[in-house]
Amino acid sequence: MSTLHxxxxxxxxxxxxxxxxxxLTVKDGVxxxxxxxxxxxxxxxxxxxxxxxxxxxxxxxxxxEPGERHRESFRSAGLAAAAGGVTTIIARPDTLPAxxxxxTLEFVTRRAQESAPxxxxxxxxxxxxxEGREMTEIGFLLDAGAIAFTDVFAVSTETKALSRALxxxxxxGALVVGHPQEAALSKGASTTSGKFASLxxxxxxxxxxxxxxxxxxxxxxxxxxxxxxxDQITTAASLPALQRAKAAGLDVTAGxxxxxxxxxxxxxxxxxxxxxxxxxxxxxxxRQAIIAALADGTIDVIASFHTPADEESKRLPFEEAAAGAVxxxxxxxxxxxxxxxxxxxxxxxxxxxxxxxxxRLGLPQGRISEDAPADLVLFDPDAPxxxxxxALRSKSKNTPFDGARMEGKVLATWVAGAQVFTA
Amino acid sequence: xxxxxxxxxxIEPLAPxxxxxxxxxxxxxxxxxxxxxxxxxxxEGMTQxxxxxxxxxxxxxxxxxxxxxLGADVMNMSVASSSVKKGETLIDTALTLNAMHPDLLxxxxxxxxxxxxxxxxxxxxxxxxxxxxxxxxxxxxLDALTIRRAxxxxxxxxxxxxxxxxxSRVARSNLILLNKMENRIRLIAPPTLMPSGVDAFGCExxxxxxxxxxxxxxxxxxxxxxxxxDGGFIPSEREYYHRYGLDxxxxxxxxxxxxxxxxxPMNRGVEIDGDLADDINRxxxxxxxxxxxxxxxxxxxxxxxxxxxxxxxxxxxxxx
Numbered sequence: 090m091s092t093l094h095x096x097x098x099x100x101x102x103x104x105x106x107x108x109x110x111x112x113l114t115v116k117d118g119v120x121x122x123x124x125x126x127x128x129x130x131x132x133x134x135x136x137x138x139x140x141x142x143x144x145x146x147x148x149x150x151x152x153x154e155p156g157e158r159h160r161e162s163f164r165s166a167g168l169a170a171a172a173g174g175v176t177t178i179i180a181r182p183d184t185l186p187a188x189x190x191x192x193t194l195e196f197v198t199r200r201a202q203e204s205a206p207x208x209x210x211x212x213x214x215x216x217x218x219x220e221g222r223e224m225t226e227i228g229f230l231l232d233a234g235a236i237a238f239t240d241v242f243a244v245s246t247e248t249k250a251l252s253r254a255l256x257x258x259x260x261x262g263a264l265v266v267g268h269p270q271e272a273a274l275s276k277g278a279s280t281t282s283g284k285f286a287s288l289x290x291x292x293x294x295x296x297x298x299x300x301x302x303x304x305x306x307x308x309x310x311x312x313x314x315x316x317x318x319x320d321q322i323t324t325a326a327s328l329p330a331l332q333r334a335k336a337a338g339l340d341v342t343a344g345x346x347x348x349x350x351x352x353x354x355x356x357x358x359x360x361x362x363x364x365x366x367x368x369x370x371x372x373x374x375x376r377q378a379i380i381a382a383l384a385d386g387t388i389d390v391i392a393s394f395h396t397p398a399d400e401e402s403k404r405l406p407f408e409e410a411a412a413g414a415v416x417x418x419x420x421x422x423x424x425x426x427x428x429x430x431x432x433x434x435x436x437x438x439x440x441x442x443x444x445x446x447x448x449r450l451g452l453p454q455g456r457i458s459e460d461a462p463a464d465l466v467l468f469d470p471d472a473p474x475x476x477x478x479x480a481l482r483s484k485s486k487n488t489p490f491d492g493a494r495m496e497g498k499v500l501a502t503w504v505a506g507a508q509v510f511t512a
Numbered sequence: 513x514x515x516x517x518x519x520x521x522x523i524e525p526l527a528p529x530x531x532x533x534x535x536x537x538x539x540x541x542x543x544x545x546x547x548x549x550x551x552x553x554x555x556e557g558m559t560q561x562x563x564x565x566x567x568x569x570x571x572x573x574x575x576x577x578x579x580x581x582l583g584a585d586v587m588n589m590s591v592a593s594s595s596v597k598k599g600e601t602l603i604d605t606a607l608t609l610n611a612m613h614p615d616l617l618x619x620x621x622x623x624x625x626x627x628x629x630x631x632x633x634x635x636x637x638x639x640x641x642x643x644x645x646x647x648x649x650x651x652x653x654l655d656a657l658t659i660r661r662a663x664x665x666x667x668x669x670x671x672x673x674x675x676x677x678x679x680s681r682v683a684r685s686n687l688i689l690l691n692k693m694e695n696r697i698r699l700i701a702p703p704t705l706m707p708s709g710v711d712a713f714g715c716e717x718x719x720x721x722x723x724x725x726x727x728x729x730x731x732x733x734x735x736x737x738x739x740x741x742d743g744g745f746i747p748s749e750r751e752y753y754h755r756y757g758l759d760x761x762x763x764x765x766x767x768x769x770x771x772x773x774x775x776x777p778m779n780r781g782v783e784i785d786g787d788l789a790d791d792i793n794r795x796x797x798x799x800x801x802x803x804x805x806x807x808x809x810x811x812x813x814x815x816x817x818x819x820x821x822x823x824x825x826x827x828x829x830x831x832x
Contacts, residue, residue, distance in 0.1 A: 283708055285709075288713070290643075290681060290684060291644075291646075295708075406602065406629060
């Protein structure tokens with residue numbers, strides 16, 4: 090492979106927390122270093138003063154293979170990811186059937202490698218069929234390449250079974266991803282309780298259901314000493330429990346979704362189903378608290394929770410419509426709202442979108458320092474555009490940002506030094 | 513013309529003047545309905561389809577009668593929600609109906625917001641006859657007309673709404689309407705049946721019924737919506753009746769000339785004492801039913817006028 094020399098770049102380095110002009114040299118798909126001279130024979134890439142950052146590591150992407158390829162395939166998700174600056178997809182096992190055996194995992198791993206231009210790693214189900222009763226073959230799945238274990242949004246109410254799965258996972262050093270939610274309390278809810286839900290007459294759940302779910306999971310972690318990551322923390326009430334667990338030295342991290350950082354419950358407006366999420370959008374106070382928790386490090390990861398849904402499953406009354414949104418192509422411009430709003434710096438954003446998820450998952454990505462894989466995104470944080478959902482590369486077009494004015498355009502994306510996207 | 517809306521989806525989008533214009537016209541229809549010959553021709557040649565995804569006798573009959581008295585061709589479609597779930601989606605049903613060129617579509621649906629969704633897909637005027645726990649605008653309008661005729665005004669009154677607020681679209685629409693018309697509103701319910709955050713809408717909340725009824729001019733009782741509850745909201749019907757059922761003793765806390773209302777159907781002995789409901793000196797429950805037909809006639813008349821005007825503009829547009 091060749092040597093690349095990026096110059097005239099604004100380097101966003103989440104490791105050092107710097108945002109400064111510089112150059113970056115890449116040889117054979119690996120970063121040689123910053124601010125060196127261009128090696129002889131290197132291909133020069135003029136970044137035009139735009140931002141060069143580690144590619145996004147998006148933790149929790151739903152792809153419709155197997156079972157729902159009409160919603161999203163590895164190919165379409167990969168193209169969308171490349172266009173969105175996402176160089177590593179951490180895929181969810183909530184497929185049909187669930188990825189709960191080494192055979193299924195091998196199938197999706199092969200399919201992903203054949204079809205997608207970006208890296209795809211798979212999480213496997215923690216319990217068979219994601220039913221919360223019997224643990225999967227965690228050992229075999231680890232051998233087959235499972236990067237973490239999760240039942241995604243299916244919350245086990247069988248606490249004993251869950252504690253056994255956590256204990257077993259602990260012995261193998263496997264990372265378990267939980268969805269903090271009190272299942273019985275949130276059953277049937279499609280909004281967060283409060284003024285908006287009452288006005289619209291929608292079934293709602295108290296934001297405290299998240300804290301209750303988190304407290305249970307954290308108690309189980311304390312009991313079993315498992316490695317645990319909470320997929321989405323979206324309410325202020327959950328934060329003290331999380332802070333306590335971290336202070337007590339438990340091996341715990343937490344993420345949140347880009348939608349809960351940039352939208353609130355009132356965005357649902359006139360029953361717009363593209364704004365229906367799991368968990369539901371929260372109050373503005375909660376949104377602000379979660380942004381602050383990202384800034385102070387209580388929350389570690391921002392992910393898109395890309396969830397393709399076809400038109401039919403969204404063109405229903407709000408209560409019955411599918412939850413979730415496609416986001417591989419919108420995570421970066423949405424994140425720029427936090428940057429332009431003065432809430433988070435670019436290095437802080439890429440720490441949450443690239444460095445932290447990669448480190449937690451034991452991946453070498455997320456960095457632009459020596460020996461890191463040359464997974465890079467070049468973007469203009471200020472370029473304005475109006476989002477048109479039909480221009481998305483995802484097979485499904487369910488984005489809440491349709492028609493929204495956004496800033497931040499991906500100009501080019503590289504995976505292991507090979508260019509996979511150019512605007 | 514003060515009433516400009518294309519659909520009647522809820523009270524929320526209406527301006528106070530629009531509400532008054534509905535009530536004024538409805539007053540005239542009350543007179544018409546009391547005559548022997550009740551026929552009018554304002555909807556002549558128009559087709560009205562009543563589509564009820566939730567069982568209803570009273571509201572459907574009221575809309576049917578209203579349409580027939582105005583000269584419309586009325587068709588009733590009872591679409592049990594289970595049969596819809598078997599295949600056809602709401603939007604497909606709407607598109608199918610739309611192809612039949614109805615002029616007025618009256619819709620009731622068990623999901624909040626479903627009527628809004630349907631209205632966005634059809635060319636005719638849509639009347640919300642109740643969607644989930646969201647709104648039931650004609651009920652609020654008929655309640656307003658009943659109050660105005662009994663009290664002589666629909667402003668500066670103290671109105672107590674009592675009972676199963678959480679599951680009630682009637683409560684929501686009434687709360688919004690009475691707020692727009694500048695009344696003092698009190699919500700009385702056990703905490704399990706009080707939706708969260710409603711105090712933000714400008715009303716006072718009570719869980720003690722006697723306290724809440726003090727000084728009320730209007731006492732609006734709500735039906736305990738057993739079919740919307742999945743258990744455990746109240747300990748028992750007898751305890752509910754003891755604490756929140758309206759009887760003469762509790763009504764004595766309200767103003768001496770306070771009127772008693774109920775949207776029906778009533779659970780006698782659960783939320784209201786049977787004798788009190790029949791007391792013609794206090795209860796206006798039968799008046800509400802009468803006003804219901806008149807208000808629905810007024811709403812359909814006004815929507816039909818707007819529909820004609822819109823189509824007239826379209827025709828002029830094509831000719832130019």
